[in-house]
Amino acid sequence: MAALGVVFLTFGSLVEVLDLSMAAIASLTVVFAVVELRGKYPVLVYFVTSLLAFLLLPSKTPVLFYACFLGYYPMLKALFEGRFSAPVAWLLKFLCFFVGTSLTVGLGVAILFPQGLVWQARYLVLLLPLAFVFWIYDLAFTRLITFYVVRLRHRFRFLNKP
DSSP states (O other), X not given: OHHHHHHHHHHHHHSGGXXXXXXXXXXXXXXXXXXXXXXXXXXXXXXXXXXXXHHHOSOOHHHHHIIIIITTHHHHHHHHHHHSOHHHXXXXXXXXXXXXXXXXXXXXXXXXXXXHHHHHHHHHHHHHHHHHHHHHHHHHHHHHHHHIIIIIXXXXXXXXXX
16 A cells, blocks of 8 residues: 555655645555554555655645645544544534644655745745535535445455454
8 A cells, every 4th residue: 555655645745736646646645554554564664665755755735735744634633533523523623724734834844845935935825725625525525425335445355354
């Protein structure tokens, strides 16, 4: 799973227009680990993918998106939706989004972009539209996970436990 995540992040690193979308697609490997493997395996997939991608990829932008938010979000999403009511879960997910994107922008400014003040100003202007995009992303993510569990999971018989 980690190797597949690194492959997705490599596509995002080589074609820089795809950096954010490939980081989101790489997070599907963590979703698969959450649904099928549970326990410590989703955390291991996240850490190994982040570490290998950071060490191997020439462009660190997709790794930054993945490591600072998109990689660990599927684990938190499952935790929040499983333990809390819907309004509290949404509040926690948006809080996680704001912390993750702030971390991404902060590290991106510190590491990747020397013209930091311009990026910080753009981030503050784009915060509300980004929150709306995150809301749509979360709804689409939920639909994709539901589609996998309901329609596709039974087709992978080798993964089903007896």
